[in-house]
Amino acid sequence: MSIKNQKLKDHFSMIRDRSEILFEISASSVMTSTFNLWSQEQQNLFLDICSGARGVKMLYDSFFKEILNPEHTPERLSSLLSELLAKKVTVKQVLPNDNERISDELSLVITDIVVELEDGTIANIEVQKVGYLFPGERASCYTADLLLRQYKRVRDERKKKFSYKDLAPVYTIIFMEGSPHAFYEFPDVYVHNISASSDTGIKLNLLQNIIFIPVDIFLNKLHNEGINTKLDAWLTFLGCDEPEYIMELISKYPEFEPMYSHLYDMCRNIEGVMNMFSKELQIMDHNTATYMIDELQEELDTTKEQLDTTKEQLDTTKEQLDTTKEQLDTTKEQLDIANSMNLKKDDTISSQAEEIIRLKQLLADKGVEA
Secondary structure, X not given: OOXXXXXXXXXXXXXXXXXXXXXXXXXXXXXXXXXXXXXXXXXXXXXXXXXXXXXXXXXXXXXXXXXXOOOOOHHHHHHHHHHHHOXXXXXXXXXXXXXXXXXXXXXXXXXXXXXXXXXXXXXXXXXXXXXHXXXXXXXXXXHHHXXXXXXXXXXXXXXXXXXXXXXXXXXEEEEXXXXXXXXXXXXXXXXXXXXXXXXXXXXXXXXXXXXXXXXXHHHHHHHHHOOOOHHHHHHHHHHOOOHHHHHHHHHHOHHHHHHHHHHHHHOOOHHHHHHHHHHHHXXXXXXXXXXXXXXXXXXXXXXXXXXXXXXXXXXXXXXXXXXXXXXXXXXXHHHXXXXXXXXXXXXXXXXXXXXXXXXXXXXXXXXXOO
């Protein structure tokens, strides 16, 4: 059977039939209640995932943390990060959740870890997933927050021995399933590494780094060119749920097969996966609401800017009208003066004409021709 026509269930025997899954759900009032809370689209998505009709996008928070758990299988996350950073990375420890984070950040964080780079450098890496919530300004704030939290942690650990040289680079890695418009201006690029640099070439150890991965742009490339590199393989694993490409992936890179086996073993526990899926839907709803608030705020800000611009234009127009009115008033005064002078000239001319007539008459009376 060709890879193109092969189904996931043909390869992973632990995958259950859709009818079997529905029967188990209907046999439990708890699962039935949860299932009925979902929309038809969400129900079909859940059944498609568990029955192998489609794969799982591993950027789902719960699935990512389970399959790429750095405490149980650190080599998986180390491999992914090594491809993204283009250098050997070894996961050292997972950082605990920190309550002193930017508001609503926790719902966007997939993982927050300390890793060692191939040169021995220790780095903090945080993985985020909601690209449309991360324009440059927000990503900059989150990376600054990550650096500040590292500073506080290291300072508390080293106390009087603390030095700023103890601080390590920080990376905010942002996977974007729906990329902002700006990224589509680079349709052939699906990894953007951003870090500070000098226009003079001076080398300073500036610590903040951001990596944007527009997964939707990668998927366009995947559909046209297939899987050609290890980085392609990882992004396919994380972002693609099409069985054809999953089969191509495990054919070219067999090390991904155990991860899918792990996933489909999880899917045999229908109630457990339903709880994970429900949590994911809640996170998506929260992030969508946050995005909508941001969008509305942006619209309000744009409208305010437009109103301010219109007001400035109206003020300018009013000033121009006032100036024009002043000019018209001045012109009217000048015309009035000119008219007055003309009237005086007319009176003078009229008086002179009358005087000429009188003199002519006087001459005529004396028999003198004028």
